[in-house]
Amino acid sequence: MKDLRACLDGYRSVGEVESEGEFTLSRSHAEKKLQDFRLPEARLYVLNLVSACLCGGASFVDFRADADELWMATDLKVDDLAPLEELSSIVFASQTHPALKELAVGVNGSLQLSPSLVKLEVWGETEGIEVKWEGSGFQATSTSPQAEIPGARFYIKEKPGFRTARKFAGALGGGMVPDSEEDAIFRYCNRAPIGIEFNGKQVNRPLILGTKRFRVFADRELGASHPLLNLGRRKPLPSPGNYTGLLARGGRLAPWVTLVVNGVNFRMPENAFRASDLRGVVYVDFLAKDLSQVQLVQDAQFDGVLEQLNNLARVL
Incomplete structure (x- = not known):
């Protein structure tokens, strides 16, 4: 924990304070400092994606995944999409909408898997934004709404390796791989107050109390x-x-x-x-x-x- 605190202190030492008192970080500094920030387990980036959906008022989260790809779709709503143009910087911005900050942490966290492609699409009623990473930084592009209601989609493509091979073997055996995103969602999001599905299976589980008291x-x-x-x-x-x-x-x-x-x-x-x-x-x-x-x-x-x-x- 001390290392994490020191890491945050380092972010602040090169940041700026805007007139409203918001702590910000330039893109170059943010991308450099993000190299020091790591989730305890790479697969846990999906938990931040779920939190983003809840912070954005979503009514559902739908995950689909195979050995080397993962998709997420949701109906979260965020009015101001402009901060997503600086996806690295808003991880450390102090006054960013919680949904956008959780998205930023999740997307940046997914880079620990060294993927070949990461893509985030978020849209409102009149406009949208696509943020793509293909190994050399984020590129943001304005888009039109992708559906009649506001929402978001996330996609990641992993490079072939030991982790993807394990997930492939696990899928053949019908089991759940312990260090997979699927395991993380079923383990840590099964009490969510909205419906979550993973490959068509309901994540939410009923409460078993063992008492009427x-x-x-x-x-x-x-x-x-x-x-x-x-x-x-x-x-x-x-x-x-x-x-x-x-x-x-x-x-x-x-x-x-x-x-x-x-x-x-x-x-x-x-x-x-x-x-x-x-x-x-x-x-x-x-x-x-x-x-x-x-x-x-x-x-x-x-x-x-x-x-x-x-x-x-x-x-x-």
Whole structure:
């Protein structure tokens, strides 16, 4: 983690602060510094793509993949597409739309696979943009909308190698390769509040609580497709914060609590809660990820959410 912090300090040392207080980085500096930024596992770039879809208000995410290619389609909506012309720089811009920043991190993260081609298309109601990488930097081109509704598409083509051979062999055997994008999506996005499919298979899985002693709490009216909508016959409790979730106690199942931040699961350690039999899932999108992208920042907001959940658990 210290190395990651030092990396970020290095970004800021060559950046500029604009009049509104936004931290920015020139394209040349950003591309150079991005060489130092690496996801813990290259395949995890797909988690940022999922988060981008949630931040952009998408209602679905559809992945298709084979041994050396992956496609993603979604109906996210972002009003201002101009920042995508500088896909490297907006990774470090402080006031970029969260959906665009997640897209930028995901696309840049995918370059760790040394692909032969990466292409991102995003469009609104009247205009669109295509950003392409073919081994020598990003090239952005203005386009017309690719569909009647706003959305985005992502495509990556890997070069033949050991990883693609493993995925090919895994597909022949009907199994899931542990270090594949498919495994990452099914492992870390199975609690997303919108529908996600991978090669036609539903990623979202039902909640198995092992007890009738549970309550749903919400800070808003749940959408028709929300996984918590049809759980329980009683009206949801008011949420103590800007989040929605479910907590359960009792039964024989092992304790677990997962925080879902923009579609991605973050499993909490058992000692984070005072109740030893607590299970649940909480959708809390305002928590921040650290630079590694796979852990949450344990700041005052994080501590506050855990304390509120501990208090909720006492009334179950």
